[in-house]
Amino acid sequence: MSRTNDTETAVVVLVLVTVLIWIYQGYVWLSTGMWQSLDLLTALAWVGGPMVTNWVVWPQTWQGLHKLLGWIPISVLPLAFAVAVAAGE
Incomplete structure (x- = not known):
């Protein structure tokens, strides 16, 4: 091929x-x-480990990135x- x-x-x-x-x-x-x-945060929650999932649900750092990923459709x-x-x- x-x-x-x-x-x-x-x-x-x-x-x-x-x-x-x-x-x-x-x-x-x-x-x-x-x-x-279905946004990129949803995708991260599906494939991420416990630390990523915790950040997706309750971000304590990188709040701007969290908002941006929540705006972008998967x-x-x-x-x-x-x-x-x-x-x-």
Whole structure:
């Protein structure tokens, strides 16, 4: 497999992950009538250890970073990676 095919595959997978996140959020909204916000803090709580999870729930330091991560939707992350991979080709 060539590098171009690998890059194209990575971009397609990352865009697909973004679309799946949007589909999940739409499904939850359609079934409950409430929008479930998925931000980068939510992602950190899912993958982080106890110290990270404690910071996500109750930040004692880096409050500005905490606010910033709470504003950025989780769907931006795979989309940004897709753009970066595509631009790097």
